[in-house]
Amino acid sequence: MARRKGVESSIALADAVAMCKVDAISAYPITPQTHIVEHLSEWVNDGELDAEFIPVESEHSAMSAALGTSAVGARTFTATSSQGLALMHEILFIAPAMRLPVVMAVANRSLSGPISIWNDHSDIMAERDIGWIQIFAENGQECFDLTPACFKIAEDKRVILPTILNFDGFIVSHMIEPIEYWEQETFDKFLPEFEPQIRLDVKNPSTMGAVGVPEIYYEARMAQHMALVNSKPVIKEVFAEVSQITGREYKVVESYNMEKAEVALVMMGSLTETAMTAVNNLKAKGIEVGIVRPRLWRPFPTEEFLEVLGDISVIGCVDRAYTFGAASHPVASEVKSVLYTSDKRPQVREYVMGIGGRDVRIEEIEDMFMQLIEVKNTGKDFPIQYIGVRE
Amino acid sequence: MEHLNVFASKLVPGRELFSPGHKACQGCAPALALRYLLKAAGPNTVVANATGCMEIISSAYPDIAWGVPWIHVAFENAAAVASGVESGIKVLQRKGKLAPGKVNVVAIGGDGGTFDIGLQALSGMLERGHDVLYLCYDNEAYMNTGIQRSSGTPMFASTTTSPAGEKVPGQSTGKKDLAAIAAAHNVSYVATANTSYPFDFMAKVDKAFSTSGSKLIHIFAPCPTGWRCQPSDIIKLGRLASQTGLFPLYEYQDGKYTMSEDLPFLKPIEKYLKLQGRYRHLSKEQIEIIQENINQRYEWLQKLSRVSQED
Ligand SMILES: Cc1ncc(C[n+]2csc(CCOP(=O)(O)OP(=O)(O)O)c2C)c(N)n1
Ligand code: SF4
Ligand SMILES: [Mg+2]
Numbered sequence: 001m002a003r004r005k006g007v008e009s010s011i012a013l014a015d016a017v018a019m020c021k022v023d024a025i026s027a028y029p030i031t032p033q034t035h036i037v038e039h040l041s042e043w044v045n046d047g048e049l050d051a052e053f054i055p056v057e058s059e060h061s062a063m064s065a066a067l068g069t070s071a072v073g074a075r076t077f078t079a080t081s082s083q084g085l086a087l088m089h090e091i092l093f094i095a096p097a098m099r100l101p102v103v104m105a106v107a108n109r110s111l112s113g114p115i116s117i118w119n120d121h122s123d124i125m126a127e128r129d130i131g132w133i134q135i136f137a138e139n140g141q142e143c144f145d146l147t148p149a150c151f152k153i154a155e156d157k158r159v160i161l162p163t164i165l166n167f168d169g170f171i172v173s174h175m176i177e178p179i180e181y182w183e184q185e186t187f188d189k190f191l192p193e194f195e196p197q198i199r200l201d202v203k204n205p206s207t208m209g210a211v212g213v214p215e216i217y218y219e220a221r222m223a224q225h226m227a228l229v230n231s232k233p234v235i236k237e238v239f240a241e242v243s244q245i246t247g248r249e250y251k252v253v254e255s256y257n258m259e260k261a262e263v264a265l266v267m268m269g270s271l272t273e274t275a276m277t278a279v280n281n282l283k284a285k286g287i288e289v290g291i292v293r294p295r296l297w298r299p300f301p302t303e304e305f306l307e308v309l310g311d312i313s314v315i316g317c318v319d320r321a322y323t324f325g326a327a328s329h330p331v332a333s334e335v336k337s338v339l340y341t342s343d344k345r346p347q348v349r350e351y352v353m354g355i356g357g358r359d360v361r362i363e364e365i366e367d368m369f370m371q372l373i374e375v376k377n378t379g380k381d382f383p384i385q386y387i388g389v390r391e
Numbered sequence: 392m393e394h395l396n397v398f399a400s401k402l403v404p405g406r407e408l409f410s411p412g413h414k415a416c417q418g419c420a421p422a423l424a425l426r427y428l429l430k431a432a433g434p435n436t437v438v439a440n441a442t443g444c445m446e447i448i449s450s451a452y453p454d455i456a457w458g459v460p461w462i463h464v465a466f467e468n469a470a471a472v473a474s475g476v477e478s479g480i481k482v483l484q485r486k487g488k489l490a491p492g493k494v495n496v497v498a499i500g501g502d503g504g505t506f507d508i509g510l511q512a513l514s515g516m517l518e519r520g521h522d523v524l525y526l527c528y529d530n531e532a533y534m535n536t537g538i539q540r541s542s543g544t545p546m547f548a549s550t551t552t553s554p555a556g557e558k559v560p561g562q563s564t565g566k567k568d569l570a571a572i573a574a575a576h577n578v579s580y581v582a583t584a585n586t587s588y589p590f591d592f593m594a595k596v597d598k599a600f601s602t603s604g605s606k607l608i609h610i611f612a613p614c615p616t617g618w619r620c621q622p623s624d625i626i627k628l629g630r631l632a633s634q635t636g637l638f639p640l641y642e643y644q645d646g647k648y649t650m651s652e653d654l655p656f657l658k659p660i661e662k663y664l665k666l667q668g669r670y671r672h673l674s675k676e677q678i679e680i681i682q683e684n685i686n687q688r689y690e691w692l693q694k695l696s697r698v699s700q701e702d
Contacts, residue, residue: 024475024478024482026478051482054474056515056519057511057514057518058512058515061470061474061511064465064471065472065478066475067464068439068464068471068477068479069476069478070475070479071462071475071479072479072480072489073489074478074482076475090465094465193488200462200476202436202437202460205434205457205458205459205460207450207455207457207461207462208460208462208463209463210450210451210452211447211451213452
């Protein structure tokens with residue numbers, strides 16, 4: 001069913017967006033996301049995609065205009081990174097509150113200051129609580145496969161929530177990979193037409209964004225929270241369908257060598273590809289370690305995560321962003337809170353690495369695994385390890 | 392100007408698409424602006440409203456005053472949301488996913504939401520040429536948050552952040568020229584209007600919607616709460632504002648400025664000022680400065696209009 005192409009991940013993602021036949025795209029340039037919207041504007045201006053491309057004057061307006069197009073019932077896409085995502089912050093919360101299923105690709109990049117265009121997860125981790133479904137792709141193929149999945153999940157009548165597809169800036173966004181394209185037919189069969197539940201329609205006037213007086217605000221927030229929590233079964237269903245179509249396995253929590261692993265690292269995004277090499281290298285030496293990768297970050301897949309952990313007794317959480325001044329950084333903080341309310345109590349150690357484009361070496365990850373084995377054997381304790389930072 | 396002094400209520404549709412019973416203060420002229428707007432624009436209208444008094448008083452769930460589809464997202468982005476609404480309707484109609492037919496898209500913002508925090512989004516919308524009418528109702532301050540100054544607040548007006556003090560006599564700057572800013576974007580239609588001249592305003596809304604592309608109407612709308620005046624004086628104040636030349640009514644289209652009414656003489660401003668608590672502190676000299684500014688600006692506008700009517 002599929003053609004394989006050597007193509008930059010951003011271009012593949014943009015092609016997937018076009019093949020989802022989006023109606024509207026509003027976007028503003030920012031590195032490393034820009035190739036996506038540049039490519040989409042080519043689709044539109046060449047007349048190959050019938051969509052409105054709104055070249056807005058800021059990301060704040062990109063998100064605002066996206067809510068406008070989505071509110072009238074248009075399938076809507078935007079993409080951003082870093083400062084652009086931060087500039088959208090105010091409006092990001094309003095999208096799920098209004099149940100507008102916009103899909104946004106975020107090429108993850110560090111946040112100022114100091115200004116840096118390079119990759120880490122500080123942009124999206126600052127937006128953990130916006131109420132969007134948040135998915136992390138690992139490579140270009142996942143970017144392609146998960147794009148239609150995002151639209152399908154977002155627009156599902158049981159969900160109707162905006163959805164972010166995260167992927168690592170440069171490391172994934174600018175990487176040329178062999179990517180298997182789905183046929184247009186496959187897209188069309190997989191992704192039904194968007195049928196909005198309510199829309200701004202002059203034939204049937206509705207009000208969107210009314211004032212939430214104290215008598216209803218709490219209930220509105222509760223409904224929104226439940227919508228996000230309850231989206232998980234649909235996400236799993238759609239992921240299963242993508243697995244079936246592509247023959248590639250899509251689970252909400254991925255694992256590597258967890259059946260045999262004595263200890264494991266929990267991490268997100270493309271870092272796992274480097275870590276897999278480390279796992280293989282250690283395996284060759286007879287040391288069994290594993291990787292746990294939440295592909296779904298919001299809603300956090302607690303049960304699936306615990307299931308993947310199994311009976312492991314030591315894990316290390318790898319963060320690629322800071323939560324300044326907090327007891328733990330975002331991934332560790334999430335994992336620890338999940339574990340505390342479960343029966344499982346593996347020992348947890350915490351790592352930060354790959355900040356602002358700092359290279360991550362395979363040996364560093366091997367060392368982290370070895371350190372976790374030492375924890376397993378001796379119970380050795382240590383504070384958060386900042387890997388690769390100069391004193 | 393044909394519609395300026397007409398008072399035939401039969402000429403307007405009786406149907407209230409902006410329903411009574413909303414929560415505006417007594418004598419609120421911005422609420423009148425919305426009422427007239429929808430009488431002129433009719434039911435095939437979608438509104439994107441900025442945060443501010445008009446959004447708050449009309450949409451406390453479940454008491455919604457709007458009889459047309461209405462969306463509020465935030466304070467500074469009504470123009471961007473409206474851009475999306477217009478683009479979305481356009482593409483869905485083109486693709487046959489939405490019934491054909493003209494839909495009037497209106498973005499509404501107060502002076503704060505337009506002159507200040509929303510100016511960038513407005514400029515973007517005007518520059519991209521979305522087929523949207525931007526209506527700025529100007530009550531000359533951030534009323535919703537308690538009468539703070541904006542760049543639409545006139546000189547010497549006392550607000551809660553430009554209080555009339557011992558050293559500084561209220562607002563120290565003059566009103567930003569919004570219509571000129573819009574006109575500089577080369578849009579299809581720009582007009583000033585005044586809630587005390589409803590027929591003129593409604594005719595301008597009609598005219599705006601008869602052109603395609605971006606258009607802006609800047610409507611003067613007294614606020615008794617913020618201006619500290621009698622609710623019963625707001626129509627009088629609106630008339631005085633235009634008759635004194637303080638808020639001249641004009642249109643800009645195809646590169647031409649046209650005065651909506653050429654005043655043979657300007658009434659002195661003093662009476663207008665005396666009716667409002669926000670100007671109570673003014674000295675004689677300050678009133679003279681205001682008068683001088685009005686005269687100069689009015690003369691300049693007349694000149695613009697004369698020059699652009701030539702050829
Ligand atoms: C980003 C942001 N900053 C500040 C506010 C607070 N705020 C809400 S309404 C408003 C004033 C609105 O003034 P204006 O646009 O003149 O409308 P009015 O209330 O006078 O009708 C302000 C400052 C906000 N909602 N959002
Ligand atoms: S404060 Fe002024 S603008 Fe706001 S509702 Fe009252 S009268 Fe109207
Ligand atoms: Mg105001």
